[in-house]
Amino acid sequence: MPYLDKAQPEILRPVSNLFIITSIVVALFLNGLPWEGLWLMLRPDFVAVVMLYWCTHKPLRVGIGMSWMVGMLADVADASLFGQHALSYTVLAFGGVVLSRRIRMFDLREQTTQVSLILLLTYATYALVHWQVNGHVAWIYFLGCLTSTLLWAPMSTLMQSMRQTRVDRE
Amino acid sequence: MHTVPPPLTTYYSAVPTKMDSTQTFQVLNRGPGHAARLVFFVVLSFLLMFVDTRYRYLESSRSALSMLVSPIQRLATLPNSLWQQASDFFVTQSSLLDENNALRLQREKDAAQLIQSQSLLQENQQLRLLLALQQHTPFASQFAEIVYAERDIFKRKVLINKGSYSDIQPGQVVMDDKGIVGQITRVYPWLSEVTLITEKDHAVPVQVLRSGLRSVAFGAGDTSQLSLRYMPVSTDIQNGDVLITSGIDGLYPPGIPVAKVEKIERDAAYPFAQIICLPLGGVDKHKQLLVLSAMPRLPERPAADPAPATGKTKVKKAEVH
Numbered sequence: 001m002p003y004l005d006k007a008q009p010e011i012l013r014p015v016s017n018l019f020i021i022t023s024i025v026v027a028l029f030l031n032g033l034p035w036e037g038l039w040l041m042l043r044p045d046f047v048a049v050v051m052l053y054w055c056t057h058k059p060l061r062v063g064i065g066m067s068w069m070v071g072m073l074a075d076v077a078d079a080s081l082f083g084q085h086a087l088s089y090t091v092l093a094f095g096g097v098v099l100s101r102r103i104r105m106f107d108l109r110e111q112t113t114q115v116s117l118i119l120l121l122t123y124a125t126y127a128l129v130h131w132q133v134n135g136h137v138a139w140i141y142f143l144g145c146l147t148s149t150l151l152w153a154p155m156s157t158l159m160q161s162m163r164q165t166r167v168d169r170e
Numbered sequence: 171m172h173t174v175p176p177p178l179t180t181y182y183s184a185v186p187t188k189m190d191s192t193q194t195f196q197v198l199n200r201g202p203g204h205a206a207r208l209v210f211f212v213v214l215s216f217l218l219m220f221v222d223t224r225y226r227y228l229e230s231s232r233s234a235l236s237m238l239v240s241p242i243q244r245l246a247t248l249p250n251s252l253w254q255q256a257s258d259f260f261v262t263q264s265s266l267l268d269e270n271n272a273l274r275l276q277r278e279k280d281a282a283q284l285i286q287s288q289s290l291l292q293e294n295q296q297l298r299l300l301l302a303l304q305q306h307t308p309f310a311s312q313f314a315e316i317v318y319a320e321r322d323i324f325k326r327k328v329l330i331n332k333g334s335y336s337d338i339q340p341g342q343v344v345m346d347d348k349g350i351v352g353q354i355t356r357v358y359p360w361l362s363e364v365t366l367i368t369e370k371d372h373a374v375p376v377q378v379l380r381s382g383l384r385s386v387a388f389g390a391g392d393t394s395q396l397s398l399r400y401m402p403v404s405t406d407i408q409n410g411d412v413l414i415t416s417g418i419d420g421l422y423p424p425g426i427p428v429a430k431v432e433k434i435e436r437d438a439a440y441p442f443a444q445i446i447c448l449p450l451g452g453v454d455k456h457k458q459l460l461v462l463s464a465m466p467r468l469p470e471r472p473a474a475d476p477a478p479a480t481g482k483t484k485v486k487k488a489e490v491h
Binding site: 025028029030032033034036063064065068071072073076077079080081082083084086087090091094097098129133134136 | 204205207208211212214215216217218219221222223228232235236238239242243245246247249250318319325327329356363370
């Protein structure tokens with residue numbers, strides 16, 4: 001696993017905008033699959049994890065503003081309050097951008113602990129807004145935070161390898 | 171693959187000198203810092219949320235953005251519908267025959283009841299004419315299918331495949347063959363959002379079929395149940411009572427089944443009885459739904475404190491009628 005070993009520098013091709021946009025669209029698609037019942041509770045927030053990946057790995061390209069816009073799209077897709085996902089993704093992007101250097105230095109296990117805090121903060125923001133507006137908190141919602149954290153390692157490995165193979169092909 | 175040294179150009183991009191210089195330029199040109207951006211977008215989000223909860227100004231921008239998102243959503247529901255089409259295709263003949271037989275039996279049974287109910291309807295109209303009461307208007311319905319269920323576990327909402335292009339309006343009532351399912355709360359061009367009756371604090375005015383007692387059924391939110399609130403302990407209600415819409419709110423047509431009383435707790439310590447009901451309609455089950463057309467408008471509610479002169483004219487008008 002070259003991603004676990006930070007001794008040798010990774011050579012990753014500069015990411016194209018198309019790749020970033022495609023990954024976000026795919027994440028929106030995965031969020032949009034007909035999840036129901038228990039699966040809905042266990043569903044990780046793919047969009048949040050993908051946005052966090054780009055905010056940590058390309059903080060100059062994908063930042064708070066971009067995350068906010070994707071959050072607005074997620075708001076429309078989920079028919080939630082306008083700005084609710086946008087707010088939580090803004091918090092997510094802030095965490096990702098501020099911790100980006102540190103996270104890129106770490107291996108996957110350490111990354112996961114860092115990412116779990118950011119995701120917890122994101123989920124808490126969303127739940128807090130919901131509590132303020134609707135007056136009750138569904139604690140089971142935080143299960144999604146757990147699965148999103150678990151998704152981080154395979155997701156970032158996948159993204160790194162996709163960026164890597166493009167170099168190999170050249 | 172990694173043993174092969176990559177070409178020099180790729181190394182070059184990783185060499186710090188050039189990369190770093192461009193990065194510092196970008197850092198210098200980036201304008202406001204992270205904290206400033208965070209504050210800006212957080213304030214913007216709060217502003218939007220405030221406007222969205224208090225007023226309804228943002229519906230047009232929401233439907234504009236939904237044009238961007240809805241292709242992705244359609245695509246996401248595609249595997250499911252393809253799977254269903256495939257399973258429809260491989261249905262066996264014997265199961266089709268069985269279903270056909272069952273439907274035929276059901277139809278004959280229904281036809282007998284329908285004839286009876288038609289004569290009753292006629293009779294009812296006659297009686298209402300004699301009593302000079304307002305006629306019940308029959309309601310038209312539109313067929314719709316659930317595109318997907320809401321993917322927010324806080325909410326009990328579904329989206330159906332008819333929107334403002336099919337003349338759907340917010341407030342219309344959605345039912346299936348058994349009873350009320352929900353109400354349309356938001357309309358997009360090709361989709362509309364149905365809030366289910368089990369949504370937290372969603373209210374349906376109901377009437378007990380057996381005794382005619384009026385009440386309001388509220389959704390429980392986290393479970394597929396309804397509850398009747400503020401009913402006195404001595405109230406005349408029993409397990410198994412069917413609740414139908416009373417129609418006094420001008421939104422729900424009267425006489426549609428809503429729920430069945432499941433459990434009644436009469437605790438003398440509390441002033442009200444706790445009544446739990448289960449919805450009769452397949453609130454979380456079926457895929458096909460009926461959207462009822464809007465009800466005729468009720469007459470305006472009289473002012474709370476009318477002047478004596480207008481009160482007199484109203485009385486006179488009533489006598490004239």
